[in-house]
Amino acid sequence: MNATPPLETASIAPSPAAADHVDLNALLADSHVDEVLDELDRELIGLKPVKARIRDIAALLLVERARKQLGLAGGSPSLHMSFTGNPGTGKTTVAMRMAQILHRLGYVRKGHLVAVTRDDLVGQYIGHTAPKTKEILKKAMGGVLFIDEAYYLYRPENERDYGQEAIEILLQVMENQRDDLVVIVAGYGDRMDTFFRSNPGLSSRIAHHLDFPDYATEELEDIAQRMLTSMEYRLSPSGLEALQEYIPLRMEQPHFANARSIRNALDRARLRQANRLFAQKGRRLDRDALMTIEGEDLRASRMFV
Amino acid sequence: MKITQGTFSFLPELTDTEIKAQISYALAQGWAIGVEYTDDPHPRNFYWEMWANPMFDLKDPAGAMMEVTGCRKAHPRVYIRVNAFDATHGFETTRLSFIVNRPAREPGFNLKRHEIGGRQIQYTIESYATEKPEGERYE
Numbered sequence: 197m198n199a200t201p202p203l204e205t206a207s208i209a210p211s212p213a214a215a216d217h218v219d220l221n222a223l224l225a226d227s228h229v230d231e232v233l234d235e236l237d238r239e240l241i242g243l244k245p246v247k248a249r250i251r252d253i254a255a256l257l258l259v260e261r262a263r264k265q266l267g268l269a270g271g272s273p274s275l276h277m278s279f280t281g282n283p284g285t286g287k288t289t290v291a292m293r294m295a296q297i298l299h300r301l302g303y304v305r306k307g308h309l310v311a312v313t314r315d316d317l318v319g320q321y322i323g324h325t326a327p328k329t330k331e332i333l334k335k336a337m338g339g340v341l342f343i344d345e346a347y348y349l350y351r352p353e354n355e356r357d358y359g360q361e362a363i364e365i366l367l368q369v370m371e372n373q374r375d376d377l378v379v380i381v382a383g384y385g386d387r388m389d390t391f392f393r394s395n396p397g398l399s400s401r402i403a404h405h406l407d408f409p410d411y412a413t414e415e416l417e418d419i420a421q422r423m424l425t426s427m428e429y430r431l432s433p434s435g436l437e438a439l440q441e442y443i444p445l446r447m448e449q450p451h452f453a454n455a456r457s458i459r460n461a462l463d464r465a466r467l468r469q470a471n472r473l474f475a476q477k478g479r480r481l482d483r484d485a486l487m488t489i490e491g492e493d494l495r496a497s498r499m500f501v
Numbered sequence: 502m503k504i505t506q507g508t509f510s511f512l513p514e515l516t517d518t519e520i521k522a523q524i525s526y527a528l529a530q531g532w533a534i535g536v537e538y539t540d541d542p543h544p545r546n547f548y549w550e551m552w553a554n555p556m557f558d559l560k561d562p563a564g565a566m567m568e569v570t571g572c573r574k575a576h577p578r579v580y581i582r583v584n585a586f587d588a589t590h591g592f593e594t595t596r597l598s599f600i601v602n603r604p605a606r607e608p609g610f611n612l613k614r615h616e617i618g619g620r621q622i623q624y625t626i627e628s629y630a631t632e633k634p635e636g637e638r639y640e
Contacts (some may be wrong), residue, residue, distance in 0.1 A: 306560045327554055334568075338561025376563040 218262040227261075229254050229300040236293050241422070242415040243286060249406050250290075250297065257301040274403045275303060276370055278346075278392075279382040281408025284454030287382045288344065290408075294380065295340040304378055306338035314348040317362040325358040329365045337376045346381035347391035363395060370401050411454050416443050420458050424489070429466065434491030445499040461497065468493040502609030504542050507582055507598040520569065520583065520601055524562035527585035527597055533557045534565040535586060536572050540579040540638045542607070542628050549582065569601055578604045578639040604630075604639040 224230060233254060236247060256273060263270055275298065279287040292309050299307025312332055319325035333341065343349070351357040370379050381398075383391070385407065392399035411419065420439055424430055431439060446457055469489050473481060505511055515523070524534060534556045537549035552572040556565055565583070572581050581602035584595050608629035615623040630638040 305563075308560050330567075331554060331556070334556055334564025335558055335560065337559070337563040337567075373563065373567070376561070 216266070218265050220258060220262060223258055223262055227258065227300050227302070229258070229297060232293065232297050232300055236290075236297075239422075240286060240289065240293075241418045242411050243290070243408060246286075246290060246406050246408055249404065250294070253404065254297060254301060257298075257303055261302065272303070272375055274374055274401070276379045276402045277381075277404040277406060278388060278402050279380060279406050279408060280385040280388045282384060282410055282454060284456030284458075285408035285410060286455060287408055288342065290406075291340065291342045291380050291382065294378075298340065298378060304339055308336075308339035309342055310336040310339060311342040311344060313344050314359065317343070317349065317366075318358045320358075322358075325361045326365060329362045333365070333369050333377070336379075337373070340378045340380060343379065343381045345383045347383050347387045350391055350394060352394060363398060367397050367401060413443050413447070416447075416454070416458055419455050420462060423459060423462055427462075427466075428487060429462075429489055430487055432488050432490050435489045435494060438491040438494035442494055442497060442499055449499070461494070462489075464497065465489050465493045468496050502607055504544075504580075504600075504603070504607060506542075506544060507600055509599045514603075515599070515601065517566070521562045521566055523597070523599065524565045524583065524585075528559055528562060528565075530585075530587070530596070531589075532585040532587045532596055534559060535584040536565070536568045536581065537584060538572055538576050538579050538581045538602075540604075540635065541631055542580060543626070543631070549580075552576075552581070555586065573602050577602075580604070606639070 233251060236250065240247070253275070260270060260273060277294070279291065281287055288311065291311070295304065295307050295309040298304045310332065316332055317325070317329045319328045349359040349363055351359055366379065369377070379402075381388070381402070417440060420443075421431070442461065443458070446452060446461065466489070472490070472493065473485065479485075503510075509515060509523075527534060536552040538552055539546060539549040552575075553568050556568070559565060569581065569583065579602070580600060582598055582600045585597040587594060587596040610626040610628050613625045613627060615625065617623055
């Protein structure tokens with residue numbers, strides 16, 4: 197009887213109101229945001245500054261949650277973002293992940309991504325724009341609204357353009373319903389700069405400007421390998437050699453679109469591989485032959501001519 | 502006289518949180534949300550005015566609440582209801598409809614007796630509110 201302490205004292209837990217400390221690690225484990233961040237690290241190559249920024253945001257939201265548990269009301273932080281970078285640097289992919297991360301951290305309620313461009317927001321006649329923009333905004337609530345190539349919304353050369361109206365409605369909702377949705381505007385760096393300069397209201401409501409750097413040669417090679425793996429292809433040694441020569445050549449070309457150009461090159465290589473296999477009709481094809489992309493499949497590219 | 506039309510009308514007025522929860526439920530069923538308003542409370546008045554467009558493919562009730570709030574702001578003294586429409590084959594109809602706003606004073610209905618042949622009586626009701634022209638009914 198004396199040896200065992202009474203049950204009541206053993207099971208007393210601090211009541212939530214009386215809590216004077218929080219365990220950030222427990223919060224982190226609870227949100228499972230680590231998994232998404234690790235996934236981001238693993239699946240997206242390069243993009244160091246972007247990943248660092250996303251970690252910062254995740255930390256901020258976790259701390260905000262901890263503060264809330266201790267009764268510190270700070271008001272939810274504004275999380276509207278702009279993604280700038282050259283074509284094919286992964287803006288849409290990251291936006292997709294962002295929706296997931298914000299959902300895990302409890303900042304957005306549903307965590308879906310609504311990706312739109314000018315056409316989805318701007319109407320074709322007077323009175324068409326407002327309901328159209330509002331409809332998209334309502335669909336995006338509880339999630340993330342991703343506006344690709346946002347600078348097309350603003351057309352200074354046409355003063356009667358309805359884009360301005362869409363921007364105004366957007367601003368209003370971004371300001372008043374910060375808890376209901378996160379807006380991410382994206383586009384190529386220089387054009388976004390002019391866009392923000394001519395729309396200071398928008399720029400000032402966006403707290404986070406993330407710049408997506410171009411990929412280095414080795415990163416593009418990694419990306420190519422990863423794309424092939426996901427499509428269940430692989431490169432033969434000669435194929436790898438050809439790819440390593442191909443990437444710098446392609447990077448020199450105009451309209452180089454980073455990962456997107458690589459994807460297109462691989463798609464064309466698949467086409468040529470199919471053609472090559474078809475030409476050897478007599479042969480029985482094994483798994484290996486169907487999976488391997490040879491040097492000649494890549495070298496037929498116009499880069500090598 | 503508090504008019505009782507649609508779901509929940511015998512309950513106390515729904516709070517915004519409760520309205521949100523109901524809209525969430527409707528969205529989870531895949532129903533489309535519409536907001537309508539009228540100043541003619543006759544129970545056979547099915548054709549209320551539409552406020553904004555019907556909302557399809559919403560994920561979160563915040564969007565629909567935005568329209569409810571907008572409608573309340575524009576028409577604070579009339580009846581406003583939220584409809585949830587089920588487009589599934591076989592239903593294709595409103596599955597849920599409830600009032601989210603009503604005038605402060607509801608004057609009720611006048612029961613009219615119309616004598617026709619013999620001792621027969623035809624009954625009809627008319628809202629006292631509709632004696633006044635549209636737009637002046639709930640000033």
